[in-house]
Amino acid sequence: MAGRIVQPAPGRAAVLAEAYAQAVGSTRRRTLTTLAVVLVLTVLSGLMAEVRPLVLADNIGNVTAYLGRTLPHLTLGHLRGDVAEWYWGLPKWAALLGETLLMAYLATLLGGVAAFLLCFGAAANLARTRAGCFLARRCLEVCRTVPEIVFALLFVIAFGLGPMVGVLAIALHTAGALGKLFAEVVENIDMKPVEGLTASGASRIVTIRFAVLPQVLSNFASYGLLRFEINVRGAGVMGFVGAGGIGQELLVAIRNFYDTDVSAILLMIIATVMAIDLGTERLRHRLIGLEGAR
Secondary structure, three states, rough: HHHHHOOOHHHHHHHHHHHHHHHHHHHHHHHHHHHHHHHHHHHHHHHHHHHHHHHHHHHHHHHHHHHHHHOOOOOOOOHHHHHHHOOHHHHHHHHHHHHHHHHHHHHHHHHHHHHHHHHHOOOOOOOOOOOHHHHHHHHHHHHHHHOOOHHHHHHHHHHHHHHHHHHHHHHHHHHHHHHHHHHHHOOOOOHHHHHHHHHHOOOHHHHHHHHHHHHHHHHHHHHHHHHHHHHHHHHHHHHHHOOHHHHHHHHHHHOOHHHHHHHHHHHHHHHHHHHHHHHHHHHHHHHHHHHHHH
């Protein structure tokens, strides 16, 4: 009958049951071993980093107390006047925030161009030689490994204070980060169009233009927009080392204990990043939709 269940022989059933029990036991041992290793590494990391939960619990109230001091005193009866007093420096802060946005935009543009030029040499499927691929990847690693603040400090020593220092520092880090992402996108392309153009005698530039770019351009744009959002936050920190932008004014407010100014500036930065995130998200979705329409 079709619905009849065939029972294995008694000896075969015992062998299967034993094999299943061994597999389950082996999986359980690996899981417990992994958890034990993670726990030991977590404890060792906490000890080496001097993470003290009791100290954190005793002093966490200081953080909330400081945040409470940064909040302005707003009343319904004088709300307009209270907000005007809170944002007394709005014209100056808006100008500095605009400077920060321009720094992030220019740094993203310069870093994106550098990443675009290097990514094809760093991609294993398009690199002409292994040595060239190795050098391109190491160059990108250096650019993204060195923190932006370190680059900014070096450029401050070389060129002095100013927004240019922040632009150069963020651009270098952007080139390294985007270069890696771009190279990974290039390595995932379909190589058949590349092989077809190469076989027909097309040059490298023509092959990249007509066989590679149509496959990767939307992803390049998506990563570039995401990096611009990240660079806006990075440019806001550049002011801490004298590289211009709203970060410098924020540092002054923190050092001089202008508590309400700190919350006002932070709120402006947060609102700006949220607006950029919403705009770039819509643009990325549109790019994906256009790509699917093809």
